[in-house]
Amino acid sequence: MSFLATLRVALAALRVNKLRSALTMLGIIIGVGAVITMVAVGAGAQARVEDQIKSLGSNLIIVLSGNFTLGGARMGSGTQLTITEDDAYALQREVAGVQAAAPALRGSGQVVFGNSNWATQIQGTTPEFLEARQWEVVSGKGFDPSHVDAAAKVVLLGQTVAKSLFGEADPVGETVRIRRVPHVVIGLLDRKGQSMIGQDQDDLVLIPITTARKRVLGGQQVKSRNVNSITVRARDGADMLQTEQEMRDLLRQRHKLSANQEDDFFLRNLSEVLAAQEASSKVLAYLLAAIASVSLVVGGIGIMNIMLVSVTERTREIGLRMAVGARGRDILTQFLVEAVTLALIGGFVGIVIGGAAAVAVGHFAGWRTEVSVASVLLAVGFSGAIGVFFGFYPARKAARLAPIEALRHE
Amino acid sequence: MALIETQDLAKVYHLGETDVHALAGVSVAIDDGEFVAVMGPSGSGKSTFMNVVGCLDVPTSGAYRFAGEDVAGLSADALAGLRNRSIGFVFQQFNLLPRTSAAANVELPLLYGGVPAHERRERALAKLAQVGLAERAGHHPAQLSGGQQQRVAIARALVNDPKLILADEPTGALDSATSLEVMALLQELNRSGITIVVVTHEPDIAAFASRLIAFRDGRIVSDTRNAPADAAAALARRRAEAAGVPA
Numbered sequence: 001m002s003f004l005a006t007l008r009v010a011l012a013a014l015r016v017n018k019l020r021s022a023l024t025m026l027g028i029i030i031g032v033g034a035v036i037t038m039v040a041v042g043a044g045a046q047a048r049v050e051d052q053i054k055s056l057g058s059n060l061i062i063v064l065s066g067n068f069t070l071g072g073a074r075m076g077s078g079t080q081l082t083i084t085e086d087d088a089y090a091l092q093r094e095v096a097g098v099q100a101a102a103p104a105l106r107g108s109g110q111v112v113f114g115n116s117n118w119a120t121q122i123q124g125t126t127p128e129f130l131e132a133r134q135w136e137v138v139s140g141k142g143f144d145p146s147h148v149d150a151a152a153k154v155v156l157l158g159q160t161v162a163k164s165l166f167g168e169a170d171p172v173g174e175t176v177r178i179r180r181v182p183h184v185v186i187g188l189l190d191r192k193g194q195s196m197i198g199q200d201q202d203d204l205v206l207i208p209i210t211t212a213r214k215r216v217l218g219g220q221q222v223k224s225r226n227v228n229s230i231t232v233r234a235r236d237g238a239d240m241l242q243t244e245q246e247m248r249d250l251l252r253q254r255h256k257l258s259a260n261q262e263d264d265f266f267l268r269n270l271s272e273v274l275a276a277q278e279a280s281s282k283v284l285a286y287l288l289a290a291i292a293s294v295s296l297v298v299g300g301i302g303i304m305n306i307m308l309v310s311v312t313e314r315t316r317e318i319g320l321r322m323a324v325g326a327r328g329r330d331i332l333t334q335f336l337v338e339a340v341t342l343a344l345i346g347g348f349v350g351i352v353i354g355g356a357a358a359v360a361v362g363h364f365a366g367w368r369t370e371v372s373v374a375s376v377l378l379a380v381g382f383s384g385a386i387g388v389f390f391g392f393y394p395a396r397k398a399a400r401l402a403p404i405e406a407l408r409h410e
Numbered sequence: 411m412a413l414i415e416t417q418d419l420a421k422v423y424h425l426g427e428t429d430v431h432a433l434a435g436v437s438v439a440i441d442d443g444e445f446v447a448v449m450g451p452s453g454s455g456k457s458t459f460m461n462v463v464g465c466l467d468v469p470t471s472g473a474y475r476f477a478g479e480d481v482a483g484l485s486a487d488a489l490a491g492l493r494n495r496s497i498g499f500v501f502q503q504f505n506l507l508p509r510t511s512a513a514a515n516v517e518l519p520l521l522y523g524g525v526p527a528h529e530r531r532e533r534a535l536a537k538l539a540q541v542g543l544a545e546r547a548g549h550h551p552a553q554l555s556g557g558q559q560q561r562v563a564i565a566r567a568l569v570n571d572p573k574l575i576l577a578d579e580p581t582g583a584l585d586s587a588t589s590l591e592v593m594a595l596l597q598e599l600n601r602s603g604i605t606i607v608v609v610t611h612e613p614d615i616a617a618f619a620s621r622l623i624a625f626r627d628g629r630i631v632s633d634t635r636n637a638p639a640d641a642a643a644a645l646a647r648r649r650a651e652a653a654g655v656p657a
Contacts, residue, residue, distance in 0.1 A: 005521050016509050320505045323466060324566065325494020325522040327487045404466040407505070 006330075010337040013310075021342060024306045027299025028346030028386065029353060032379045034292040036354025039375035041361060042285035044368035049278050060132070061244060062268040063087070063230040063251070081226035082264040085209065087254055088230040092128065094250055097243030099235040102129035103227040105209055107217040109179040113165040120161050121204040122178060124212020125231075132233040140172035140187030143208060151210035155183040159191045159202040178205060181215050240269065296382065299346065300390040307339050307394035318398050319406030332399035339391020340384055347383030351376055412475075413573060413605050414440040414463055419472035421458050421628075432458040433469065434628035440607065440621075442573070445600045445638065447616035448609045450625030457578065459625065460609050464497055464576045465489045477573060494523050498567025502579035504559045506551040512538060512562045513547040519570050537565040541595060557588035564595060568604075575599065577608045581615055587648060593618045594641035 014021045065082045088103035105124040110117050127143040129135075137156065147154055155178060162171050171185045192201035207216060209227070234243045244267055251265055311318070318331055355371050362369040421433040432455050440446055450456045461467035462474060465481060474481045476492065484492065493499075498519075506515045516534035525533070538547050541561040551559050560580060567575050577596065581589035597618060600606045610616055617639045624632040 002524070005527070009521075012510070316505065317507060320507070321518070321522070322490065323464075323493060323499050323505075324519040325490050325570075327490040327522070329487075330522055402467075404461050407466065407501075 003333075006333050006337050007341070009334055010341050013314075013334075013338055014341060017310075020306060024302055024342055025299075025346030025349065027295065027302040028343050028383050029299075029350040031292055031296035031299045032347045032350025032383055033354035033357060034295055035289070035379050035382075036351055036371060036375055037357040037361065037369075038285065038288035038292060040354070040358035040369040040371045041367060042281065042288070043370040043372055043375075044362070045281045045284075046278060047370060048368050049281065059234040059236070059238070059240060060270045061232040061234060061240075061247065062270070063091075063232060063247070064266040064268060065226075065228070066263055066265040081224075081228060082255065083227060083230060083251070084225040085227050086225055087251060088126075088128075088227065090250060090254060091230065091232060091247055095243060095246045097234050097238035097240075097246065099233045099238075100128040100131040101230055101232045102126050102132050103209060104129065104229050104231060105212050105217060106228045107212070109216070111161060111165065111205060112177045112180075113171075113174065116165050118161055118164045120158070122212065122216060123204055123206050124209040124217065125206055126209055129206065129231060132231045134233070135192065136190040137187040138190045139170055140185070142187055143206075148208045148210050151214050152208060153181060153183045153211060153215065154186045154208065156187045156189055156206040157185055158189050158204045158206075160200055161203060161205055162188050178207065179216050183207060183211075244269065296386060300343070300386040303339055303342055303387065304390040304394060306342075307335060307391055308397070310338075311335065311394050311398040314398075315401065315406045315409035318401055319403055319409065322401070322403035323407055328399040331401075332395045335395035335398050336388065336391050339395065340387030343383045343387030343391075344380070347380050350383070351379055354379075411442055411478075412439040413442045413444075413477055414438070414607075415475040416463075417473040419459070419462060419469050419474060421455075421462065421467070422470045431628050433462070433472075435472070436628070436630055438623065438630060438633070440605065442605055443600070443603055444605055444621055445597070445619045446605075446607045446621045446623060447619035447636075448607060448623050448625065449611060449613075449616050450631075451611065454625040455628040456609050456625045458628075460576055460578055460607070463607065464499060465493050490522075494519055495570055496573045498564075498570070498572040498575040500560070500563050500567050500575060500577035500580045502582040504551070504556075504563045504583070506559055506562060506566075508552065509550055511548050511550060512543060512554065512565075515551070515562055516565045516569050518566060523570060533569055534565070537569045538562070540568065541565045555588075556584050557591055560584060560588075560592050561595065564592070564599075568599070572604065574605045574607065577606065579610055580608060581610070581612070586614075587645070589615065590641050590645040590648065594645055597638070597641050 063083055065080070083103075085103045088101045091098050091101040102125050107122045108119065109122050110119050111122075112118075126148055127145060130137070130142050140156075142156065143154070146152070155176060157165075157171055157176075165171065165176065166174070171188060174185050175182050176185060177183070189202070189206070195201050232247065234240055248263065248267060252263065255264055257264065321331060358369040358371050361367055416439075417437050419433050419436040420431065423430040423432055434455075436455075436459060448456045448459060458467065462469050463476075465476070465484075468482070477496065479492075481489070481492070506512075507518070513531065513534045516537055517530045520530040520533060535544065535547055538544055541564055543558060543561055543565065546554060546558060546562075551562070554562065560583075564575075575596070580596070581592055584592065593615060596606055596608065606619075608615065608619060616622055617636070618641050620636055620638045622632070622634050622636050623630055
């Protein structure tokens with residue numbers, strides 16, 4: 001008996017009991033739909049993480065003040081600033097793998113324009129900062145070294161600040177007061193969006209580090225050269241591990257740390273943070289895959305159940321087919337094809353529904369989703385395999401019936 | 411030449427503690443072209459004999475040769491092939507596939523014989539025409555009368571041009587007029603050279619056969635020649651009577 005004829009017989013049998021066939025497929029439909037949606041959401045989340053890596057720069061290293069020991073007591077990190085502006089310049093000058101190193105001095109305060117005002121983060125830095133963060137200026141221009149040298153009262157506005165003070169108007173050329181000190185807006189920064197931890201990266205103003213120290217933030221910081229952090233960008237293609245090691249050696253040397261003292265600074269590699277986040281999103285994907293496979297197995301058992309009922313119900317039909325010349329393997333193939341067809345149709349419907357659900361999730365929840373070809377192929381293969389696995393036992397049961405007993409079955 | 415030849419055929423069923431001897435030593439030879447009626451009360455072993463002869467069941471002991479071939483040595487697949495090519499079955503309950511057209515039902519044996527689709531359809535339609543149901547090829551069994559359903563079943567039995575047609579109570583579910591139609595059809599097929607074995611417990615039906623074999627307790631108790639009545643003539647007579655008597 002040809003395969004095409006077998007397929008036709010199987011399809012005809014499924015058509016006879018449309019409602020039952022549809023209900024049998026439901027388990028597979030839900031399972032496959034869940035797999036497709038989950039893989040799409042997972043792939044979307046991964047793509048978003050990759051975009052974040054790009055937006056932050058995957059070869060970004062942040063130097064932070066570490067702990068230091070005062071009279072035998074170890075102080076917590078950041079209680080005193082241990083890194084200086086000059087550390088940043090030294091890193092820039094002396095470590096071959098460093099493309100840009102920018103010191104940053106941070107404070108917060110009110111920014112006022114006309115009768116609007118806005119509390120925001122004030123960051124004093126150098127022209128290298130924009131290069132290190134790969135941050136474009138969309139209107140006006142960035143800092144140049146002369147601004148730093150002269151402690152010029154100029155400012156670059158983040159998008160959030162510009163929007164709250166100026167609305168849609170172009171702020172370049174206007175004068176804003178930062179902690180009561182008037183600054184001329186020379187540029188508007190590009191939008192960066194949220195950081196990985198949900199902070200608005202656009203809610204800040206950048207001013208030259210000298211201006212911040214002498215005129216804006218003031219206080220104790222006027223006298224020292226200390227900074228909160230140094231943002232370092234490694235050169236493309238540079239060995240990150242080696243660059244970090246060279247930076248560590250240089251900073252230890254500059255801080256005059258002996259071999260048995262621990263670092264008084266931290267090096268944070270952002271790609272590590274992102275890798276951890278990616279790993280956690282993978283764990284979530286595995287969890288969802290486990291749930292989906294439970295649903296697929298339940299669907300498979302549903303198919304087996306219905307096939308067993310069908311074999312019992314159609315015992316006389318099987319007997320008749322055997323009487324007119326069907327061999328055991330013809331009957332086996334017929335029922336196996338029925339089970340696989342059920343599973344595959346269920347799989348295809350599941351793919352359509354899962355794809356639609358992924359689009360709907362993307363549309364309504366605002367998540368990014370990507371339906372991958374691999375997940376579709378996987379779903380088809382998996383549902384076919386379920387059909388074979390769970391259809392085999394009922395099909396073999398049918399094939400092993402004795403013709404005369406099957407024919408006599410009431 | 412003997413088409414069916416059995417020697418000391420025995421079939422024992424184990425029902426719990428007791429053994430039931432459905433066949434207890436049956437030796438018989440049926441020649442090519444015979445029309446045999448197998449008779450006997452229920453439990454006499456006639457149906458078991460029929461199943462063994464039809465290769466649907468295997469005997470516990472004894473020998474069975476079909477067309478000179480020893481059937482005992484054949485595998486289940488080989489038996490399926492033999493049934494497919496050489497034997498046609500007609501059952502009391504017709505055993506047509508529901509929700510399947512008459513033509514597709516007739517095609518069924520060809521499907522398992524590996525005949526290509528267009529040839530299957532052609533041969534099925536030819537056999538339906540032979541039993542007088544050419545216009546009903548697309549009808550489902552539920553849309554046909556009992557007599558028509560049995561004729562579809564006969565067309566199915568004929569479709570592979572078998573040597574033997576085995577009919578198990580073929581008229582058991584039909585009224586007497588329709589029974590005559592079916593028997594007339596079987597007689598016509600017998601005249602064309604097909605061997606026919608009918609199992610029945612009705613003497614009226616057995617009267618159309620040329621040889622009567624009676625079973626009792628698993629054994630043949632009588633085996634006689636018979637001058638067969640003509641079913642077609644009986645049917646014509648009946649119709650004439652029905653037309654002559656005003657309702």
